Amino acid sequence: MIGVGKIKQYGNVLDKPLNKGKTEVSLSAFAFLFSELVQYNQTQVDNIGELERRLEDAGYAVGARVLELLCHRDKGNRRETRLLGILSFVHSTVWKVLFGKVADSLEKGTEHEDEYMISEKELLVNKFISIPKDMGTFNCGAFVAGIVRGVLDGAGFPAVVTAHFVPMEGQQRPRTTILIKFAEEVLRREARLG
Amino acid sequence: MVSFNSSEFAKFKIIKSFNIEAATVIQVPRWVFRFSKRLLGFGMAAIYSLYIINKSGGLIYYKDYGSAGRMDTNDTLRVASLWHSMHAISQQLSPVSGCSGIELLQADTFDLHCFQSLTGTKFFAVCEPGTQQIESLLKFVYELYTDYVLKNPFYEIEMPIRCELFDIILTQSVQKDRVALLGQ
Numbered sequence: 001m002i003g004v005g006k007i008k009q010y011g012n013v014l015d016k017p018l019n020k021g022k023t024e025v026s027l028s029a030f031a032f033l034f035s036e037l038v039q040y041n042q043t044q045v046d047n048i049g050e051l052e053r054r055l056e057d058a059g060y061a062v063g064a065r066v067l068e069l070l071c072h073r074d075k076g077n078r079r080e081t082r083l084l085g086i087l088s089f090v091h092s093t094v095w096k097v098l099f100g101k102v103a104d105s106l107e108k109g110t111e112h113e114d115e116y117m118i119s120e121k122e123l124l125v126n127k128f129i130s131i132p133k134d135m136g137t138f139n140c141g142a143f144v145a146g147i148v149r150g151v152l153d154g155a156g157f158p159a160v161v162t163a164h165f166v167p168m169e170g171q172q173r174p175r176t177t178i179l180i181k182f183a184e185e186v187l188r189r190e191a192r193l194g
Numbered sequence: 195m196v197s198f199n200s201s202e203f204a205k206f207k208i209i210k211s212f213n214i215e216a217a218t219v220i221q222v223p224r225w226v227f228r229f230s231k232r233l234l235g236f237g238m239a240a241i242y243s244l245y246i247i248n249k250s251g252g253l254i255y256y257k258d259y260g261s262a263g264r265m266d267t268n269d270t271l272r273v274a275s276l277w278h279s280m281h282a283i284s285q286q287l288s289p290v291s292g293c294s295g296i297e298l299l300q301a302d303t304f305d306l307h308c309f310q311s312l313t314g315t316k317f318f319a320v321c322e323p324g325t326q327q328i329e330s331l332l333k334f335v336y337e338l339y340t341d342y343v344l345k346n347p348f349y350e351i352e353m354p355i356r357c358e359l360f361d362i363i364l365t366q367s368v369q370k371d372r373v374a375l376l377g378q
Contacts, residue, residue, distance in 0.1 A: 028345070031341075031345040032345060034347075035345050035346065035347040036347075037347075038347035038348075039347045042347070128341055128342050128345035128346055128359065129345075129346050129347065129348070129359070130342070130346055130348065130356075130357040130358040130359045130360065131348065131358075132348050132356065135348070140347075172362055173359075173362070
């Protein structure tokens with residue numbers, strides 16, 4: 001291993017410094033690991049809805065940890081308490097740490113006050129994945145939706161988060177949209193805060 | 195689960211947006227274009243057809259380019275398994291030790307270039323006699339195969355390749371008339 005002698009060994013994970021260190025991992029390694037995750041979960045389920053749910057649950061655990069880490073590292077142990085604040089935190093900070101870039105867009109539903117969406121032209125987890133025709137609208141972005149749900153839930157903004165393919169005009173491949181539907185209490189609280 | 199149809203997504207207003215332009219969704223790496231230009235630099239490289247066979251000789255992918263040398267499904271399967279056997283026999287018959295099998299078959303009307311990966315999957319292309327750069331083309335196809343086929347959780351190994359992304363990117367980068375590509 002390169003530079004193995006230089007790395008200080010910490011017996012306890014709590015003694016480790018929180019600074020970033022090396023932030024990038026190999027895309028290939030990730031793609032293979034994610035592919036295995038999907039394949040394993042596929043063997044455990046009977047239908048596609050359940051597969052989606054399992055991927056989402058896997059993402060949820062990631063999201064909860066990411067929130068904890070980023071609040072501590074980037075925000076001095078403070079976290080967002082307002083709706084737009086947490087959404088832009090997900091859209092920028094979380095996305096940057098996980099995917100190396102901010103998300104392509106963050107939009108608000110014009111008909112429903114409680115709906116927001118984050119769109120990504122080419123979601124990193126979907127980079128090498130082609131969905132077979134017989135799986136319909138299944139989207140492996142469910143994993144990312146789970147991450148978003150984990151972050152939001154941890155920050156006190158319970159929401160239903162789903163991933164969808166949305167066809168774009170004049171393009172062969174649809175983009176992936178992460179749709180966030182907040183719980184009622186979140187909006188009530190937000191209205192109270194003014 | 196909340197379900198939505200795509201038209202509902204029109205009812206969203208943008209809060210934050212970054213680089214949404216009408217470019218292609220799939221970002222073909224720059225070196226693909228460089229590669230295609232290089233391919234063109236060596237005269238008209240007419241490739242007739244492309245085959246991928248698994249390690250037991252089954253045809254898992256076939257694509258033909260244009261009318262010359264087009265064959266029906268049975269013939270392609272025959273060519274695939276015939277080539278697999280010939281390749282194996284050539285390894286045995288070779289006078290030099292450590293031979294990895296036929297790499298190039300030259301006939302009057304076509305050339306057949308073959309590339310075998312370490313796992314035994316063979317990629318071969320039938321093309322016009324004298325076409326150059328096919329080895330690098332096959333290596334490039336191998337790269338696409340490792341990316342868009344092997345990293346796809348819905349692909350079963352050794353089975354026929356039905357991956358939309360693999361098709362799209364292969365078509366984009368290996369076109370018989372590469373005029374469209376050159377324009378980029």
